Amino acid sequence: MRQDHLITATQLSRDDIETVLDRARAVADDPAAYADRHAGRVLALCFFEPSTRTRMSFDSAAKRLGMNTIDMGDVDSSSVSKGESLSDTVRVIEGYADAIVLRHPSEGAATLAGERVDVPVVNAGDGAGQHPSQTLLDLHTIREDHGLDDLTIGIMGDLKYGRTVHSLAAALTEFDANQHFISPESLRLPRSVRFDLHETGAQIREHEEIEPVLDELDVLYVTRIQKERFPDENEYHRVAGEYRIDAETLDAAADDLTVMHPLPRVDEIAPDVDETDHARYFEQAHNGVPVRMALLDTLLENANPDADEGTEVDR
Amino acid sequence: MSEHELRVSKIRDGTVIDHVEGGQALNVLAILGIDGSEGFGVSVGMNVPSDRLGRKDIVKVEDRELSQSEVDVLSLIAPEATINIVRDFEVVEKNRVTRPDTVTGVLSCPNRNCITNADEPIETRFDVVADGVRCDYCATILRADIADHIDV
Ligand SMILES: [Zn+2]
Numbered sequence: 001m002r003q004d005h006l007i008t009a010t011q012l013s014r015d016d017i018e019t020v021l022d023r024a025r026a027v028a029d030d031p032a033a034y035a036d037r038h039a040g041r042v043l044a045l046c047f048f049e050p051s052t053r054t055r056m057s058f059d060s061a062a063k064r065l066g067m068n069t070i071d072m073g074d075v076d077s078s079s080v081s082k083g084e085s086l087s088d089t090v091r092v093i094e095g096y097a098d099a100i101v102l103r104h105p106s107e108g109a110a111t112l113a114g115e116r117v118d119v120p121v122v123n124a125g126d127g128a129g130q131h132p133s134q135t136l137l138d139l140h141t142i143r144e145d146h147g148l149d150d151l152t153i154g155i156m157g158d159l160k161y162g163r164t165v166h167s168l169a170a171a172l173t174e175f176d177a178n179q180h181f182i183s184p185e186s187l188r189l190p191r192s193v194r195f196d197l198h199e200t201g202a203q204i205r206e207h208e209e210i211e212p213v214l215d216e217l218d219v220l221y222v223t224r225i226q227k228e229r230f231p232d233e234n235e236y237h238r239v240a241g242e243y244r245i246d247a248e249t250l251d252a253a254a255d256d257l258t259v260m261h262p263l264p265r266v267d268e269i270a271p272d273v274d275e276t277d278h279a280r281y282f283e284q285a286h287n288g289v290p291v292r293m294a295l296l297d298t299l300l301e302n303a304n305p306d307a308d309e310g311t312e313v314d315r
Numbered sequence: 316m317s318e319h320e321l322r323v324s325k326i327r328d329g330t331v332i333d334h335v336e337g338g339q340a341l342n343v344l345a346i347l348g349i350d351g352s353e354g355f356g357v358s359v360g361m362n363v364p365s366d367r368l369g370r371k372d373i374v375k376v377e378d379r380e381l382s383q384s385e386v387d388v389l390s391l392i393a394p395e396a397t398i399n400i401v402r403d404f405e406v407v408e409k410n411r412v413t414r415p416d417t418v419t420g421v422l423s424c425p426n427r428n429c430i431t432n433a434d435e436p437i438e439t440r441f442d443v444v445a446d447g448v449r450c451d452y453c454a455t456i457l458r459a460d461i462a463d464h465i466d467v
Contacts (some may be wrong), residue, residue: 108452108454112452
């Protein structure tokens with residue numbers, strides 16, 4: 001991967017993805033070899049909206065590489081709410097850190113940050129836009145089970161606002177994947193995501209129900225439908241109920257179907273699915289640490305091409 | 316000048332924007348930021364018969380020439396337009412518009428949640444795609460309603 005920043009999954013080539021995932025596997029196999037790899041470097045965790053898990057996952061990844069982390073504390077009490085621009089904030093933080101992880105409620109925030117600073121920026125979610133590091137760990141999880149070619153995947157739930165979906169769909173176009181998108185009409189993929197998929201000639205189909213495609217799937221990727229998206233609570237309950245799976249739903253699935261979810265879930269996956277061989281969402285979350293270690297390692301290496309010379313680690 | 320175009324009076328100095336798709340003349344004025352209060356003489360012909368377009372609009376603006384960014388945005392809503400510079404009643408320059416690769420600083424993003432709408436010191440930037448434009452920041456695609464988002 002020859003990139004300075006990771007802003008959207010659309011920027012990732014197959015090579016980029018495989019480079020990070022191969023390294024993630026190496027990290028998982030021998031974490032000790034990476035323990036001091038970036039000792040003395042600092043990662044800034046800039047979370048303009050709360051996301052405890054993603055923040056902890058990056059924090060853990062950085063510390064396992066020997067890095068220190070700094071963060072903005074409670075966003076409400078920082079200068080952010082006093083009107084400082086994101087442009088200024090990241091420029092200031094650039095002086096404190098060797099890389100920046102940014103979570104922001106506005107689409108395009110990471111693109112802007114990447115234009116303003118020279119240290120690597122990782123987009124950890126920009127509004128309803130993208131969440132590419134999540135995609136890398138999703139792909140890692142899928143690859144361990146099924147490989148990434150000749151894959152049939154169903155992506156179900158909130159496809160309109162689900163940034164993890166937008167990133168995953170884009171990245172899968174680099175592989176030989178059939179993508180089925182299952183959602184209510186009102187939460188279909190946004191025009192811009194469909195545009196990119198069509199541009200790449202991707203095999204995609206859209207459905208309102210899962211039943212007709214369930215038995216073809218290698219992977220079912222479920223996302224949460226949020227109550228805030230519906231003006232009427234009854235309508236939310238009706239829709240959410242239709243996009244919920246339980247162990248019985250999965251009787252019709254292939255034995256080796258992998259069920260994934262970016263977490264946290266509410267009730268779109270019933271707890272009885274956890275006990276089946278299909279459930280992979282907790283491993284998926286755990287994969288966040290080695291994958292993010294591999295990602296940070298790769299980006300820092302790109303940013304400091306000579307800095308790691310002389311280390312003993314075999315790449 | 317053809318007989319049809321004589322319906323709109325000749326101008327001494329200024330710009331004639333011809334071969335505008337029928338119905339887009341008022342959007343052309345919007346792109347130029349002209350609402351009449353500037354004091355320029357403005358003539359508009361709408362749905363004038365045209366060999367090339369069937370029906371076309373014509374906009375003539377006295378004592379005013381166009382900037383490149385205005386021409387860029389114009390090309391998005393009137394891809395067939397010709398821009399004639401008139402001096403002393405003579406057309407001294409005739410140019411076709413060409414679609415730019417990107418449009419910077421002239422359109423606002425329709426996505427309210429886009430970072431370009433968040434009080435950042437930042438110019439909007441849109442890539443020109445097959446049948447519209449696309450925000451470089453949030454990827455939102457804007458097609459038929461481009462003229463509603465002109466911000467010049
Ligand atoms: Zn935008």
